[in-house]
Amino acid sequence: MPLSFWTAWPSREALSWESRTPAxxxxxxxxxxxxxxxxxxxAFVNGRMHxxxxxxxxxxxxxxxxxxxxxxxxxxxHRIWPALGLLGLLFAGAFIAQGQHAGxxxxxxxxxxxxxxxxxxxxxxxxxxxxxxxxAYALLASHDNWLTTAFTTASLGLVGYVVRLDKEARGNTQRxxxxxRAARAAEAETAALRERSRIAREIHDVLAHSLSAQxxxxxxxxxxxxxxxxxxxxxxxxxxxxxxARQGLAETRQALSALRGEMTPAEDFLRELxxxxxxxxxxxxxxxxLPAEAGLAVRRVAQxxxxxxxxxxxxxxxxxxxxxxxxxxxxxxxxxGGRPVDNGPVDNGELGASGGGYGLLxxxxxxxxxxxxxxxxxxxxxxxxxxxxxx
Numbered sequence: 001m002p003l004s005f006w007t008a009w010p011s012r013e014a015l016s017w018e019s020r021t022p023a024x025x026x027x028x029x030x031x032x033x034x035x036x037x038x039x040x041x042x043a044f045v046n047g048r049m050h051x052x053x054x055x056x057x058x059x060x061x062x063x064x065x066x067x068x069x070x071x072x073x074x075x076x077x078h079r080i081w082p083a084l085g086l087l088g089l090l091f092a093g094a095f096i097a098q099g100q101h102a103g104x105x106x107x108x109x110x111x112x113x114x115x116x117x118x119x120x121x122x123x124x125x126x127x128x129x130x131x132x133x134x135x136a137y138a139l140l141a142s143h144d145n146w147l148t149t150a151f152t153t154a155s156l157g158l159v160g161y162v163v164r165l166d167k168e169a170r171g172n173t174q175r176x177x178x179x180x181r182a183a184r185a186a187e188a189e190t191a192a193l194r195e196r197s198r199i200a201r202e203i204h205d206v207l208a209h210s211l212s213a214q215x216x217x218x219x220x221x222x223x224x225x226x227x228x229x230x231x232x233x234x235x236x237x238x239x240x241x242x243x244x245a246r247q248g249l250a251e252t253r254q255a256l257s258a259l260r261g262e263m264t265p266a267e268d269f270l271r272e273l274x275x276x277x278x279x280x281x282x283x284x285x286x287x288x289x290l291p292a293e294a295g296l297a298v299r300r301v302a303q304x305x306x307x308x309x310x311x312x313x314x315x316x317x318x319x320x321x322x323x324x325x326x327x328x329x330x331x332x333x334x335x336x337g338g339r340p341v342d343n344g345p346v347d348n349g350e351l352g353a354s355g356g357g358y359g360l361l362x363x364x365x366x367x368x369x370x371x372x373x374x375x376x377x378x379x380x381x382x383x384x385x386x387x388x389x390x391x
Contacts, residue, residue: 006124009078014171015120015224016076057102064093064109069117075120083121087113087129090134098140111156118160119167121219130157165303210248212307216314218240244252264296270302270320277306277318285324293370294391298322298331301363301374305333305385308360313337316382327371328391363387 093110115134222238367374372389
């Protein structure tokens with residue numbers, strides 16, 4: 001056996017009363033009261049009580065109870081030397097009781113020393129103490145034949161070890177329950193953080209799309225005013241910005257519905273998006289309902305990609321392709337390069353800075369959380385964003 005088997009203390013959970021059920025605690029108190037009653041009965045019925053004897057018996061019993069209580073406290077704190085000192089006091093009390101012809105009290109003290117040592121101390125210390133206590137009992141207090149005495153001492157040693165194993169089992173159960181509670185708390189915290197991240201992504205995707213689109217139109221209107229553009233052109237930009245504000249409000253409501261698990265199908269959303277943005281949509285594969293998370297990813301990536309196309313390639317044609325593949329869905333958003341707006345080019349340096357700055361990062365994070373991929377980069381003509389997620 002490893003050295004730790006002999007030198008290790010019983011766990012604090014095993015030695016503590018907190019690991020015991022109410023019924024077990026009640027049984028423990030009943031057993032202690034019965035033992036105490038037996039000691040007092042054995043002292044008072046032997047016919048030797050006279051003078052100050054009752055006082056000494058009561059005082060000795062009180063001291064013994066206090067020593068046992070202190071022993072339980074110091075063993076709970078794994079303090080070996082105080083524990084050995086207290087056990088030594090119990091041994092001395094047993095010898096004093098035996099010398100005063102209080103054999104029953106001496107038997108109880110020796111048996112208590114043996115069981116408490118096995119129950120609460122490292123085995124390397126407990127076994128010698130138990131052997132000494134049971135040996136004293138067998139030689140001095142037992143009046144049975146040698147076979148009965150041997151059987152009794154062996155049984156007492158076995159009882160002490162069984163009590164130790166029982167407490168260790170309860171202590172292990174207590175530790176496992178504590179670990180399970182900690183794991184559940186950590187899981188709940190992780191779920192809360194995951195939900196916060198999801199809400200943060202939704203807020204970013206909705207607001208970045210809506211506000212950046214408004215900024216595009218308002219910035220274009222400002223440039224047109226500065227360059228003396230026609231009133232009708234400025235009005236069109238302002239009207240477009242107002243339309244985007246209304247659309248942003250509607251998308252905010254949709255995002256709140258999505259957070260509650262209420263969403264329109266992704267394909268319907270894409271049709272509304274291309275209608276409002278003047279893009280093209282092509283749907284391939286066998287149509288089917290998408291899981292909530294996959295559908296939400298398709299919606300948000302399409303939204304963000306179209307917004308980026310409008311920011312960085314104003315006036316470019318945008319094509320969206322939704323492909324239902326076996327076990328997954330693929331979304332491709334592609335623009336075909338920008339063109340100048342009427343009455344001169346627009347300063348893309350300012351317009352491109354109107355977004356939230358986390359578009360591609362947020363889209364890639366959303367795809368990876370679902371076990372999918374997102375590719376984005378320039379192509380021969382324009383820019384393409386390609387999302388593929390399990391569905």
